[in-house]
Amino acid sequence: MSALLAQLRAACGDSHVLTHDTPGADLSAWEQDWRKRSRGRALAVVRPGSTAEVAAVVKACAAHGTSIVPQGGNTGLVVGSVPDDSGTQVVLSLTRMNAVRALDKDNLTLTVEAGCVLQHLQDVAEQAGFLFPLSLAAEGSCTIGGNLGTNAGGTQVLRYGNARDLCLGLEVVTAQGEVWHGLTGLRKDNTGYDLRHLMIGSEGTLGIITAATLKLYPLPAATLTAWAAVPSMEAAVQLLGMAHHTLGPGLTGFEVMGQFALSLVDKHYPQLRVPLFKDQPWCVLLENSDCESEAHARQQFEALLETAMAAGCVTDAVVAENIAQARGLWHIRESIPLAQAEEGLNIKHDISIPVSRIPAFVAETDALLEREIPGVRLVDFGHLGDGNLHYNVQAPAGADGKAFLRDWEDQVNTLVFDQVARFEGSISAEHGVGELKAHKLPSYKDPTALAMMRALKQALDPQNILNPRKVLA
């Protein structure tokens, strides 16, 4: 392998090729996934500084039959961006490629390199008077290349779509080390197969995204947040329909949170003062973005909530009076994952179901789990507007979390995923497949779709050197 390492060093410079033999080098940040579920061992970590260097790295690896694991901020949740433990894979980190190449105000586009941190892009857009709406918990460290590679979701999907919907063009290095120059800023381009959408969400298994042209939106004049207690999941779905009707595209967030999930926030972070959760099984967080004024947004919100209360689908509600209060409400929502971790280990699911079927799914699946595991506690929350639930299963009160996971994780996964399949849902709504769920696809993915996926992988990466065993086990 020393010949390959020499080529990589020639391509990127000695200081940007790290191996376990590099004096003082600690590769663990690149070898370990964010949730610490897997620790691999890399042959080398390579940090190219340009698209041409990425292409040279891929060509060298292809010539040696060495596989490549592309990596951005390494914040993924499905073990998609870390090497296996063979010591033979090259981690290709894109973080040095972090230039903003262009901002086109009249075309409403932003062209950036893959290694740009998401929050930085949000800031660049805002400073120019625009909104780049992709927003998710890891935004302070995830990169746009990783967001596109995994088709990230987050809290603004309801209005602006997933990461793929915010991307107009890509620059990609293929498995052969060729560069596809596809950084178009066009809203319409029907000159052949949509390679952009094929690359987005392929988790680095079909090509390596090195840059992207993204959509910008006008900054809203005002963004308001409301919090409503609802008597049932059916009522939450009814409220969602009313909100679509009344607010139209102003509805930019619709999060649902179960009573037990909120009680954990209340228990572990009492200073956050969770409102309205004690009397009703669910609360909803709504966001209204208005291009006119705060007064107009407030009037729209009040009209919605009055109608909803009259219809009985909201029992009580508050509208944040100022930005600090709005941030406080979002902070409660975002603290649920932390609060459940404080409470102990749990079995997490990132699933989606058609919105209309979520009430029945939750009722049935809750009942099945409670029958199987007496005392089980269900931490349900998520992006109801997108049909996306984080449906997490916590050990009974007082039980040992590790023993619970050991004894129940496989069974619970199977039970939940079988229910998802019965309700025509997805076992991975926004987190992707990675290595963690690759072995689940044969059970839950349409077999014709899976056969097509294998054919596409074989066509674009016949050597199977791009992130092997991710997505397709």
Add this chain to the structure above:
Amino acid sequence: MSALLAQLRAACGDSHVLTHDTPGADLSAWEQDWRKRSRGRALAVVRPGSTAEVAAVVKACAAHGTSIVPQGGNTGLVVGSVPDDSGTQVVLSLTRMNAVRALDKDNLTLTVEAGCVLQHLQDVAEQAGFLFPLSLAAEGSCTIGGNLGTNAGGTQVLRYGNARDLCLGLEVVTAQGEVWHGLTGLRKDNTGYDLRHLMIGSEGTLGIITAATLKLYPLPAATLTAWAAVPSMEAAVQLLGMAHHTLGPGLTGFEVMGQFALSLVDKHYPQLRVPLFKDQPWCVLLENSDCESEAHARQQFEALLETAMAAGCVTDAVVAENIAQARGLWHIRESIPLAQAEEGLNIKHDISIPVSRIPAFVAETDALLEREIPGVRLVDFGHLGDGNLHYNVQAPAGADGKAFLRDWEDQVNTLVFDQVARFEGSISAEHGVGELKAHKLPSYKDPTALAMMRALKQALDPQNILNPRKVLA
């Protein structure tokens, strides 16, 4: 071929397999494209009534190595849905598969078969209180399968995206006659490669779309239309930016029309009474969709137009007082293609350019053409909000149209497409490639992208039986 015909008849029933030997049969409606640029000869026209029948037809054809031309409403503009003249291809018409399978109000989805006529789907949605926003000139006869196969655009792309952006799931018959059951109604699904977007826009060359799950939107409370005269294309672009800022997602239409294009409407259809076009080189048609009320929409529009006039980017404007006036303004816009046909033959282009570069593109390309062809007349109009121009080149006044096309078509196409390439645009914004532009792709498409397209075609349709020579010549 009689063995194949017998199998097709067994699959679909005798009356749904038409050949030139069928007594009284006239296949011209299936063999001739809409703009009458190409007339082929089919071995047979097969009209399956179900997905299973489509699969059986494909399996039979695959076994015989016979190629298939999928066809919907046959309204395409690039010769993508008619057979060649060999007499060996089977036209597979989807028009009998026209059931609406489901409308899910809470999930905001509509699941329909490929042969549904677009206008019918708009009506079904509206009757249920929703908007299906895809809208284009052929909506009375085009089918949703064809709209998805070609990724149709139209007049609402600015707000709602192209056909691909309105589709959540697909049912597809592969080149092997297998059925991919992908009719998910999910807003988030990250379980592998996005086969949906790969099929959409592939013009029937990678699979046959038999059904789709589409997105619905709330019906706006009011839709208003305005017409503004602008002193330059730069001013039109400036007005677009202001409209994005003031109206936000309420801006659902932004069409630009050149003075000569409008003068043709005025000349050939004086009863339409084209407003405000005589003193300025361009007019703009704006549409504002409001979820609140007509009064609110009007107030927003007036605020925008006042600001724009103060800034000098609008010289005069009218807002339609009622629906009849609004339809009248749209009718003028939609009459441009008819008026230019009345005036004589012309060379049409469906191109897109980044919005910011359109003023320079038009100025430069107009000048180049005027230098090459003294007296040439340019019929420019299109969806400026999407960067999509219908940039049409009309013979000098009094010249013979046929002679003009014969002498100039190739040269003009090359000049315009070279300019498009220089401005990083697309030579087919919304009409697709078909047979008409397939031979242009090698000159104007990124070579790495083209190589990937060929690899994907080979992977999914190794026999090359699905719409051969369309898209990839």
